[in-house]
Amino acid sequence: MENYCSRVIFDFVNYREYKSRCEYIQFEAEIDGNFLEDLAGKGQGIDYSRPRVQSSNHYDPTAQPVMESVEKEQELKEEYKRKIKLVKRVEKAYKGLDPIEQLLMDIKYKTGRIVEDSEVYTHPNFPYGRTKYYEIKDEAMEKAARIVGFIKKKREKVANN
Numbered sequence: 001m002e003n004y005c006s007r008v009i010f011d012f013v014n015y016r017e018y019k020s021r022c023e024y025i026q027f028e029a030e031i032d033g034n035f036l037e038d039l040a041g042k043g044q045g046i047d048y049s050r051p052r053v054q055s056s057n058h059y060d061p062t063a064q065p066v067m068e069s070v071e072k073e074q075e076l077k078e079e080y081k082r083k084i085k086l087v088k089r090v091e092k093a094y095k096g097l098d099p100i101e102q103l104l105m106d107i108k109y110k111t112g113r114i115v116e117d118s119e120v121y122t123h124p125n126f127p128y129g130r131t132k133y134y135e136i137k138d139e140a141m142e143k144a145a146r147i148v149g150f151i152k153k154k155r156e157k158v159a160n161n
Contacts, residue, residue: 004145008093012109015090018083024079059137093144100126101140105131 093101107120120126123134128136145151 004150017113019087089148093147096147
């Protein structure tokens, strides 16, 4: 298979996991955000159980926890950006497929694992046989790749009349 096929397969196979992870990151950010706002609003004191950081002969016991929190937040933002891109890419590609292509992608890849081709063309909801399955699969992969920009559409020859 060509490179674009591998990229499409990777995206569709990882879609469910990445979507769930993005939802969890959003949930965690809401919880952490509310927690930090609550702490700030209630005038909570300094946590002395954390190591102190020295700067200019002044000890700042909050610097280390704040730095760790900022680093964690930045890592989560970067992870979220990477994964939400894939999620949106799959959703856009999926939306552009026709219903039979969507069914094929659902059965074959969107479960989070790659199933055997025979499981798709013998699936009770798949109305075609083996030969037609491969035609539809190839078309779906190429269409999905074009939709998200992995490949360009091949120029069609214009007949001169």
